[in-house]
Amino acid sequence: MSKSRKILLACTTHLVGIALGWQGWVLAHAPSGTNQETSRAAPSKRDAAGNGMAVEDVFEFVQGSDSVEKEKREVARAQAEFDRELAELDVPADIEAALSRELEEWVKDDQDHRKPSAKIMALMYHWAARDIAGMLKWAESGAAAQEAIMWHSFPVYEKLSKDKGPEALAAGLNGKFAAFTAHAMAQALGTTGDIDRALALKSSLSKAQWEMLRDRFAHTWPIERKDDIAKLAIAENQPELLLQFVGIKGSEGARWLSQMLADGSLDASFAEQLSKNQVWDELAKSGSVLPLNERIDRLRRSGDADRDVVGEIAQSDVTQLLKEGRDWRYAFRHREADAAKVLAEISKSLPELASKAPDALRAQVYFELAEEDPARAMKLLEGQPEAERLQIASQAAKSRFANIDPNDFLAALEHVPADTQELWDSRLAAWNEKSHLNYRRLSDDYATWVRQLPPGLDREMALYSAALAADHWNSEVAAELRAEITDEVLKQKIAASRQ
């Protein structure tokens, strides 16, 4: 079954996730303002002839088509129309019939031209107010009704919670769309920040319904009312709930929990469960809340003996930094900064790691930069002993270079010899990994690329690994690739794998 089919089916059965994903996406894409600020601050450039547009003007020009801004305008427009429709609507006696009529026209628009309908939202609002369970049963009747729920339920539930209280949605905690309802209720209750009001619902819900609602609080409860969610997690004996909440709240959450664990303010047996939980150990890895030594100890305790915990911490901190701060990889790729400059900037932002684990930090920065320009990134490793340099470069070849132009991977291999059995094995493992990903993504074009490579070990390994990868997708191409292998060892290896 193809990935797309899987996603399609996920769409039909895991609507909850989809809706939550939607909401997460909208939130994650809320404009931060950074873009506008920095783009205005950048220097203005004109072309040599002086008759082109200043780059700032081009940036300004394209900002008008910014999809996030459009989304915001669209949401505001839909909300205003919804309010107007609610005020004007003459509620029909048979809402289902009216809604079905509306829907018939609405779904005819192809997906490209579809917009949320204020009329549908208003009808859904009244139906949900009257009989939310009945509405959700109807929603399961076919693709169109399902689309209607997908597009409209969140604003409807939000408004209904505001007008009649989150409790008014409780009868909608059944069926395929139950988790939509649970999320909307948890969000509304989170806005009130009233944990007792949330707990009061418990007695009126089934165990499964309550748990579905309760577990959503990790996502919706405000950090300002964190003590309440701790109270709830203890009352329910759910360390996972609190850990999930802490994970979502990032470093502020982790700092708060580590403080509580340190000062003994939590119930002793609950605190013990928390501190032993692997999730807490993993949380300690991300976000430099705890001292480095403590982070290392935690990860060592829960992992395999040969786990490279310092490397994992460096990876977590560096990728986080590059995501939240300037993306130095891009600056490096376009020669706005060299490797030493990037390392210096990152060290400045991660002083503890830079002073206590400089090698791990350097290796991590190398991993990040090697994908962008392997030759210039090698400068970072110049001062290292040769064995170490080879080990890091070989590790990069294996674990990085996924989903990029395979030519860049090939270029990176120029810096890694294959003159020992270990390096040869590692190189083949790197090719296997890359060909598996590349064939899936680039399809038969990847096979064509492999066959055009110049003769040599990399062509042989590429043929071998691509043949293995292609076998799953296109057996004819796989056979052609196999037939071109000339390296005796690889020939034997692939023959053995087919027995």
Added chain:
Amino acid sequence: MKHRIATHTIAIAAGIALAATLSGKRSAYSAAPAEEETQAGKPASTHESRSRRPSVVRKPRAEDFKQAWDAVASKALPISDRVRLQKNLLEKWAEVHLEGALDAAMAEAWDNDRSPGFEVLGTSGNLYMEAFRKAFADRPLDSWALISSGRYGVGSEILRKQWVTSVSASDGVTVISMLGEMPKGLKEFAVDQAMRSAETNPERQAALLAKLLEYPSDQQTERWLKRASAFLPADGDPVVLREQWSTLPAGSQRTLAMMKWGASLKKADDAALREEWAHVPEAERTAAVDTLLTPTATEPKSLLTIIDLAMEAGEWTTVFQKGQENLRWHSSGMDSVKLATWATTLPERPETVEIFHRSVDRYIREDMPRAREWLEQMEPGDWHRERGLAEYSQQALRRHNDPEASRWALDQIADPALKQQAEGWRRDWERETGKAN
């Protein structure tokens, strides 16, 4: 358990993808002329500087976009802001010079450093691809010629996939008409995308199916038709539809007719389904079972009866592959008591083990004391009891944080091999939660 969590994560990811997709689409709909947009969306603080720059009244040309693109690297932007700016540039650039915009995007890294591993549907994980949605949809044939020209070498498939997603949204017939020009791996994705875009519009759906039937009647076309049929609405008269397929010669027309018959039975109750099944000739039952269990967007009302029919017909491979898959997608909407009761009728075979677990997990976790009583009533050694106990242990640990209840269940398991396996699951939980002794 882990698997379940994973599928939910996937669903959330799919939701994000869908949200991003829909928003892109709506943006295209609401796009006013670019100049007006710039005026309206312009921050007030830049009005003054703007008035000193008369050049801004015209639209940027291809070279202006190129220059702006090259200037992006000097800006100290976090990745999400940078990519957002670049996508805006590419979208407008593609309007005036598609080739230049595509060249610029493909010269960058093709991966997703913003959210590694996350992939918006159709983008192959390349962060810039969505920017070409409108250009591909507006000029499908020109853009197809460009991206198929070999100019983008080994990266061409990334662009083809985005082309399929973009054009499918408004013009699925064009996508279907290009299947012959697509590489093997892309064709089925294209059928899915085109059909999905027409899921709620019967006229467009009919046009797509008609286009598919124009292809020669061979195995490939039949495979496409089966995929396309996942999107068929659950309507029509099964008797009429059966008469249709049973009179047609083997080939595409017959396959589609049979798929329509299968779709028409999605909402049939148990009795109606069995009644209809009785009229299916013996020789057609393999194909008929396969049809009834083809995964579709519509939840089959009598899924358990369909699986029963497949078992009665001895179609064990279909039961194992498709029965299991259907249950995974659709069991969450079923009555848990009915499902668990049905599970106790399953014969003991390798093909039914996973089906059994997924049919009793919710019943067990919803009410542990009830489940315990249910299991205790079964004969010792009965395979349903054995497997039920193993699942009980899992639910006790994973959903109720109750190692004692798990221990009770594990100690009742008679089969040493199963006991060992279930103890292994428990050790996984102990390690993950730090509860190991």
